[in-house]
Amino acid sequence: MTATARDTVLGRIRDALALAPAPAPATTVPRAYRTGRTLPDAERLALLTDRLTDYKAQVHTCTRERTAEVIAGVLRERGAHRVGVPAQLDERWLDAYDGEVLTDSGDIPAPALGELDGVVTASAVSCAETGTIFLDGSPDQGRRALSLVPDLHVCVVDLSSVVVGVPEAVARLVPERPTTLISGPSATSDIELERVEGVHGPRTLAVVIRTDA
Amino acid sequence: MSTFLGMPATPPRSPYGTGNLRGERTFPQAAHDELRNEQLRRNLGRATHTIRAKRIAVTGELPDWEELRDAGAAIKTDTMNRLPELLERLERKVTERGGTVHWARDGVEANEIVTRLVRATGSSDVIKVKSMATQETGLNEHLESAGITPYETDLAELIVQLAHDRPSHILVPAIHRNRDEIRQIFLDHIPGVDPGLDNVPAHLAAAARAYLREKFMTTRVAVSGANFGIAETGTLSVVESEGNGRMCLTLPDTLITVMGIEKVLPRYQDLEVFLQLLPRSSTGERMNPYTSMWTGVTPGDGPQDFHLVLLDNGRTAALADRIGREALDCIRCSACLNVCPVYERAGGHAYGSTYPGPIGAVLTPQLAGMHAAKDDPNSSLPYASSLCGACFDACPVKIDIPSLLVELRHQNTEQAGTTAEKLAMKAAATVMRNPKLYTAVQKAASLSRAVGVGGRDRTISRLPAPLDGWSDSRDTAAPPTRSFRSWLASAEGAATMRAAAEEGARRTADDRTGGERTADNRTADDWTSGDRTADNRTGGERTDAERTDGDRTADDLTEGDHQEGQ
Amino acid sequence: MRIGLFATCLGDTLFPEAVKSTAVLLARLGHDVVFPPGQTCCGQMHVNTGYQREPVPLVRNFAEQFGDASIDAVVMPSGSCAGSVRHQHEIVAERYGDAALRAQVATVKAKTYELSELLVDVLGVTEVGAHFPHRVTYHPTCHSLRMLRVGDKPLRLLRAVEAIDLVELPEADACCGFGGTFAVKNADTSTAMLQDKMRNVLSTGAEMCTAGDSSCLMHIGGGLSRIRSGTRTLHLAQILGSTRTAPFALTEAAR
Numbered sequence A: 001m002t003a004t005a006r007d008t009v010l011g012r013i014r015d016a017l018a019l020a021p022a023p024a025p026a027t028t029v030p031r032a033y034r035t036g037r038t039l040p041d042a043e044r045l046a047l048l049t050d051r052l053t054d055y056k057a058q059v060h061t062c063t064r065e066r067t068a069e070v071i072a073g074v075l076r077e078r079g080a081h082r083v084g085v086p087a088q089l090d091e092r093w094l095d096a097y098d099g100e101v102l103t104d105s106g107d108i109p110a111p112a113l114g115e116l117d118g119v120v121t122a123s124a125v126s127c128a129e130t131g132t133i134f135l136d137g138s139p140d141q142g143r144r145a146l147s148l149v150p151d152l153h154v155c156v157v158d159l160s161s162v163v164v165g166v167p168e169a170v171a172r173l174v175p176e177r178p179t180t181l182i183s184g185p186s187a188t189s190d191i192e193l194e195r196v197e198g199v200h201g202p203r204t205l206a207v208v209i210r211t212d213a
Numbered sequence B: 001m002s003t004f005l006g007m008p009a010t011p012p013r014s015p016y017g018t019g020n021l022r023g024e025r026t027f028p029q030a031a032h033d034e035l036r037n038e039q040l041r042r043n044l045g046r047a048t049h050t051i052r053a054k055r056i057a058v059t060g061e062l063p064d065w066e067e068l069r070d071a072g073a074a075i076k077t078d079t080m081n082r083l084p085e086l087l088e089r090l091e092r093k094v095t096e097r098g099g100t101v102h103w104a105r106d107g108v109e110a111n112e113i114v115t116r117l118v119r120a121t122g123s124s125d126v127i128k129v130k131s132m133a134t135q136e137t138g139l140n141e142h143l144e145s146a147g148i149t150p151y152e153t154d155l156a157e158l159i160v161q162l163a164h165d166r167p168s169h170i171l172v173p174a175i176h177r178n179r180d181e182i183r184q185i186f187l188d189h190i191p192g193v194d195p196g197l198d199n200v201p202a203h204l205a206a207a208a209r210a211y212l213r214e215k216f217m218t219t220r221v222a223v224s225g226a227n228f229g230i231a232e233t234g235t236l237s238v239v240e241s242e243g244n245g246r247m248c249l250t251l252p253d254t255l256i257t258v259m260g261i262e263k264v265l266p267r268y269q270d271l272e273v274f275l276q277l278l279p280r281s282s283t284g285e286r287m288n289p290y291t292s293m294w295t296g297v298t299p300g301d302g303p304q305d306f307h308l309v310l311l312d313n314g315r316t317a318a319l320a321d322r323i324g325r326e327a328l329d330c331i332r333c334s335a336c337l338n339v340c341p342v343y344e345r346a347g348g349h350a351y352g353s354t355y356p357g358p359i360g361a362v363l364t365p366q367l368a369g370m371h372a373a374k375d376d377p378n379s380s381l382p383y384a385s386s387l388c389g390a391c392f393d394a395c396p397v398k399i400d401i402p403s404l405l406v407e408l409r410h411q412n413t414e415q416a417g418t419t420a421e422k423l424a425m426k427a428a429a430t431v432m433r434n435p436k437l438y439t440a441v442q443k444a445a446s447l448s449r450a451v452g453v454g455g456r457d458r459t460i461s462r463l464p465a466p467l468d469g470w471s472d473s474r475d476t477a478a479p480p481t482r483s484f485r486s487w488l489a490s491a492e493g494a495a496t497m498r499a500a501a502e503e504g505a506r507r508t509a510d511d512r513t514g515g516e517r518t519a520d521n522r523t524a525d526d527w528t529s530g531d532r533t534a535d536n537r538t539g540g541e542r543t544d545a546e547r548t549d550g551d552r553t554a555d556d557l558t559e560g561d562h563q564e565g566q
Numbered sequence C: 001m002r003i004g005l006f007a008t009c010l011g012d013t014l015f016p017e018a019v020k021s022t023a024v025l026l027a028r029l030g031h032d033v034v035f036p037p038g039q040t041c042c043g044q045m046h047v048n049t050g051y052q053r054e055p056v057p058l059v060r061n062f063a064e065q066f067g068d069a070s071i072d073a074v075v076m077p078s079g080s081c082a083g084s085v086r087h088q089h090e091i092v093a094e095r096y097g098d099a100a101l102r103a104q105v106a107t108v109k110a111k112t113y114e115l116s117e118l119l120v121d122v123l124g125v126t127e128v129g130a131h132f133p134h135r136v137t138y139h140p141t142c143h144s145l146r147m148l149r150v151g152d153k154p155l156r157l158l159r160a161v162e163a164i165d166l167v168e169l170p171e172a173d174a175c176c177g178f179g180g181t182f183a184v185k186n187a188d189t190s191t192a193m194l195q196d197k198m199r200n201v202l203s204t205g206a207e208m209c210t211a212g213d214s215s216c217l218m219h220i221g222g223g224l225s226r227i228r229s230g231t232r233t234l235h236l237a238q239i240l241g242s243t244r245t246a247p248f249a250l251t252e253a254a255r
Helices: A002-019 A041-054 A064-077 A111-114 A165-171 B027-034 B037-060 B063-079 B083-096 B109-122 B133-138 B139-145 B153-162 B180-187 B201-219 B245-249 B268-283 B315-319 B324-329 B335-339 B341-346 B358-367 B377-383 B390-396 B401-415 B420-432 B435-450 B484-488 B491-513 B522-526 B541-547 B550-565 C009-013 C018-026 C044-049 C056-066 C077-095 C099-109 C115-122 C142-147 C151-158 C187-203 C214-226 C236-240
Strands: A059-061 A082-086 A101-105 A118-121 A126-127 A132-137 A152-158 A179-182 A204-210 B100-102 B123-127 B150-151 B221-224 B228-231 B235-240 B254-260 B290-295 B307-309 C001-005 C033-035 C071-074 C112-114 C135-138 C165-167 C208-212 C230-236
Touching: A002 B083, A002 B100, A002 B315, A041 A059, A041 A204, A059 A064, A064 A118, A064 A152, A064 A204, A064 C230, A082 C009, A101 B037, A111 B201, A118 C236, A126 A165, A132 A165, A165 B268, A204 C033, B027 B341, B027 C187, B037 B268, B037 B341, B063 B083, B063 B268, B063 B324, B063 B522, B083 B307, B109 B133, B109 B139, B109 B221, B109 B254, B109 B307, B123 B201, B123 B245, B123 C115, B133 B139, B133 B221, B133 B254, B139 B150, B150 B153, B153 B180, B153 B201, B153 B420, B180 B201, B201 B245, B221 B245, B221 C099, B235 B245, B235 B268, B245 B290, B254 B550, B268 B324, B290 B550, B290 C009, B315 B324, B315 B358, B324 B358, B335 B358, B335 B390, B341 B358, B341 C187, B358 B377, B358 B390, B358 B401, B377 B401, B390 B401, B390 C142, B390 C236, B401 C044, B401 C077, B420 B435, B420 C044, B420 C056, B435 C009, B484 C009, B484 C018, C001 C018, C009 C018, C009 C214, C018 C236, C044 C077, C056 C077, C071 C077, C077 C099, C077 C112, C077 C142, C099 C236, C112 C115, C115 C151, C115 C236, C135 C151, C151 C236, C187 C214, C208 C214, C214 C230, C230 C236
Parallel strands: A059 A204, A082 A101, A082 A118, A118 A152, A152 A204, B100 B307, B123 B150, B123 B221, B221 B254, B254 B307, C001 C033, C001 C071, C071 C112, C135 C165, C135 C208, C208 C230
Antiparallel strands: A126 A132, A132 A179, A179 B290, B228 B235, B235 B290
């Protein structure tokens, strides 16, 4: 049955293309848009910060050695007493945090994730021009549910992983990895097209940009 | 291997009477009622103007926006040209990565596949990410008839579902509702909602969050659509804002994705184009809050049972149309809806289809057919446009919607057989192909003025059907007593033109600085001597004009024309 | 330059003043204006309504009337008719014409202009010596704006008119709702669009709303007349054709 549908649909497509052949046999895609852009660190940082802030993410910048201090400050400020972390997050990042840290080994059921006050993860790539952070499920970022269900997401971004535009970011991705693009906290424009932050995903996104990493 | 057994057959449309690709009334009938809904007009006006401004701002800030559009259009053209190989590759890649691919010839078959897959999990509930494809096939109704409860999780889809309403917009299905109406829907339909809920959008969103939280945590099956499917890698993508997509794509054990066959893209790299085009055109954001990309099954992360249903449902019929197939390039951004003056007034329901607005007016008839001779409401859709062209300008993949509308109108008139309109058009063409007949009709029109049409204020306020819709709100000027050509051939016209030419000659002489220009004062002669070539006979008629009245000269002119033309 | 004037069926029959002004203006600028008398209609209404076989003779006639190599440019005081000649004639010729027609159509298309394009792009003038002491707002009709891409050429011409009080039209680029047979087939929606256009026109306090297309002006003007607004419509050519010595005179009913 399914095989028949497959053959039928593919046969129809071939018929359609025979009935209405393309005017030109091969289409070359013009890629005259901007790719391979670079900007100095300070400009990438300023652009990313501007875009993250524009979409209501909290932005903190720090050096590597102050990572733990800043993360602890963010968690304290948000009143987060219990946070989840992916299995291979740099454990020193939570050295200054005095709350409970739960390491996810992939077995915490979703409702239990919902009881966490927050989650701290690393990130794979970020795009400055759009204020987008890419998570790719690496061991320091964890499975997708971990950074989704808790209401606070503290995400560490190393400035060296920040690229200028979307093409530069896509070029750095590994297609087979489950990838999530995050641009600010969850939002909706479904009511009168007015943007409201905070629906199902984390209602607070705090980004810690490490300028020397 | 693709070898044809005989002639290629025209692929079928979506089966008549299935899914949500056909309204019950024609567009003008439905619009007539929708236009009376003042609330709807205000909601739509406000929403579309808001989104237009945002889109203009974020597309304007990219200096390479046009280059991105060119690339997007070319990638789509390339995709359609290579559709069989791309789909086969997508299938292979998804399968290699642990997914299962199903093919559905039409919406009915897609619904059956999804229902069977849900049943196999033993779940009686599914959570749904907003999906145009499953809206098109009427999946929810089908699931319900099979005893399975679908929960829409997109805020707008939830509003529509709770109110037993229909979506009216591709991106914002509840755009026709304002905050007060949404508050009331929530109060009426969400179990256990706070009775003190106010109309603040953030509070309404919070109410939806609280309601759906438990569904996300406990439902074991999700159904989604897909914005893109990458043939090269087998990667699928959903672009969203609220996080409901992430919830559905991540938390359940089983994920069933229904994707139209035209949504495939050749390369992973192509995402660099569409991830710029789509959010900026759609919500007017530089990037939407969340985009999920997954490739088959990832152990330990997300659903471990993944099914991809590839849907035809009339898409191959559209593909078989040399011109119309361009509509398949659509990435469902809804920019064309947001800029369309017709959509803005009539609203999405008037189109009667899952796909409203300009793109709906070209896509719906192609997916489901027009059946013009049977008064199919779909045959009214290509006419639901003033051809103003705003949609073409806004389209991120440069679909020439006005030209497609004109093409579908042509197909409709070709299908419709002999109609009163066609006879009138033939008659008009017969008059206009014949300059002599044409001037005679013009003269009759001018005479109507002489016999009193239009009255003293020269205004016609009432016209007979089918022009009564026009005259209900517009006056029409009675034809002037003299057409341009009869004026031109008259003594007055000739004198006026002669004077203008003389002024032109003086001007030219004044302008002349080194004699490099030719003697343009010859223009004055053109209007007086009548000795020019065949296409300048007006001057030659001047003497006739001088001895006759203006109306006579029109005839003289035409006759002269014919003599010279023999 | 030797310029072939296409009056358009609507202009010739119902709005001759706009065509007269076009002819006079071009002659006054020193150009050789010719009016091929066998001209009738470009067939736009047919094509836009879905009829492509019927207008073949009209397309052919247009190409024959204006194909003469002695005509350097073809002008018409209508953005939508120019759009039809430039974008639709080849569609009709391709589908229902012969090779000869396709060649003729391509030749004529290449030298066809709407009035503001001809003036600014071809003749290189923006200051045409006009004088028009009235408050005016400009509606950039859809086909001029989005099919022909005339851009701000009409506004540049208007800004150069002496004594004019040119006021910006809010939401100027929105369609007035005419759309040819659209206004008849979808009269309710068309009327809703017209109402918004009229509201914007009236908000400017202009005495006149101008545009480069008599068909849109017929629509807007018909609405303004019905509500007895006191504001009228006037073709761009009539403003550009007004001078101190030959000022604009009200010769048509106020619409």
